[in-house]
Amino acid sequence: MTNLNYLILVFLLFQISYAQVGIHNDEAKIKILERGQLIETFKLRSNTVFVINGVPYSENDSLILNDKLRNISQVISGITSIKNEGQIGIGRNDVILISYASILKPKIVRKKYRKVKKLFTDIYYGSSQHIFTGGTDPVLYVDNKKVFHFEAKKVLQNLEEKEIADIIIKLEPQEVKYFGQNAKNGMVIIWTKRGLSTKINN
Secondary structure, eight states, rough: OOHHHHHHHHHHHHSOTTTTTTEEOEEEEEEEEOHHHHHTTTTTOOOEEEEEETTEOOGGGGHHHHHHHTOOSSSSEEEEEEEEESSSTTTTOEEEEEOOOOOHHHHHHHHHHHHHHHHHHOEEETTEEESSSSSOEEEEEEEEEEGGGGHHHHHHHHGGGGGEEEEEEEEEEOOOOHHHHGGGGGEEEEEEEHHHHHHHHH
C-alpha cells in the first residue's frame, strides 16, 4: 500500500458510516496485543490494515506492527474492527483501529468537555425511566467504569477540567449488546489523570 493510499485510508476512516462496524472495547477478550491474535479474535482477513492512534500499518509491516503492539505502554481506550466489504475505498482490506489514552492539553480538554456536557440532555425518573421514549444520551465511561445512565449528568458536573487527562467521543452507534441500550447514541470515554496513573502502575 502506497503512502498516498495510507493518507486516503486515514481520511476515510474519519468519514465512513459505521453501519457495518463491529465495536469491541472489552479488555477481557483481548488478552494479548498481537497482530495474528487480533485478526483471529475479530475474524478478519489476513491482509487487515491496523491503524494505531492514526498511524497505519499494512500486512507488509507485520514485524514492525507486532513490535509496536508489544510496546504500547499507554492505556488502551478502544479497539474497533471494521469488516470492509468495499465501503472503505481500499479494496477488501479489513481494518483494526487501536487508540490509547493520553494527557491532552488543557485547551483541548476544555473544548471536548464542553461538547460532552451538551450530549447529555435526557431527564430520568428513578433509575430507568426516560422523560420520553428512547433516550438520546450516549454511554459514559470514566476511568474504564461504566456510569449508570441516570447518574451521568451528575458525574460530569462533579468532574473538574483540571482532573481530566483524555476524552474520547464516539458519536457513531456502538454495540448495544456490549454496552447497553444507550450505546445506539454513541459513547464517551473519559480518563482522569488519577485514573490513568492508577491503570498504568497496576
